[in-house]
Amino acid sequence: MEAQFNKPACLQFEVLLEDHVTGDLSNADAARLADHLESCMACNSALENAAASVDLLRTLSPAADPGPGFSRMMMARIRQELSKLNEQRSVWQPFISLAWRFAATATLALAVLVTFDAVRHNNNSEIVDLRPAGTRELFPDPGRLPANRDEVLMMVADTNHGKR
């Protein structure tokens, strides 16, 4: 047999009714609710039910101890629900993550390029022209001096045997 439920309370008064049950109702709201209760049987009935259930639940607290694992279980479930909510909210998270990776890679590449360019520039400026006077036609590239005798000969040959 199905339980017969009372008519539900008025939607706009449910918060006040709950406050009344828990004793958190302000004076102004109490007067407003009292006015309403004078003419609303559904709210009266729901309030009576809710208030009675508070006393009923009080009997539950000392006897039916949910056990030490209950809080842990509930908090785990709450965390699970929250993580689900967070996942639902972060539809754009993969794109944001990808964008950050691109940005990081681009920054790194830029840093490498700038460093490489600076080092190269420094190396060029540090090259000292060690060629003796009068032999500069033989060795036109000051950045690359001949390493051995063969290279000297090759360079001399390339510059028309030292003839002008």
Added chain:
Amino acid sequence: VHDILDQLLDELPERDRELLILKEVEGFSVQELAEILNVNVNTIKVRLFRTRARLMDLYRHRLNVDSSHPVAKGRVKSDGSAI
């Protein structure tokens, strides 16, 4: 009363049962529950009120008593017996 109450709580939707137990047994405040569940305080209050009212409806139905009965009126001792 305890056994009946346990059974009645089982008849409630799981979400409402957990909310009611967190409030009444675990002692969480409405504000804490609202923060944990990431909903409005008033939403918690409305859900709690409806769950309380429904629980008592189920209780009356189970005991088959009318609203004039002391147990149904909520006049219950802490050990679960009627005053």
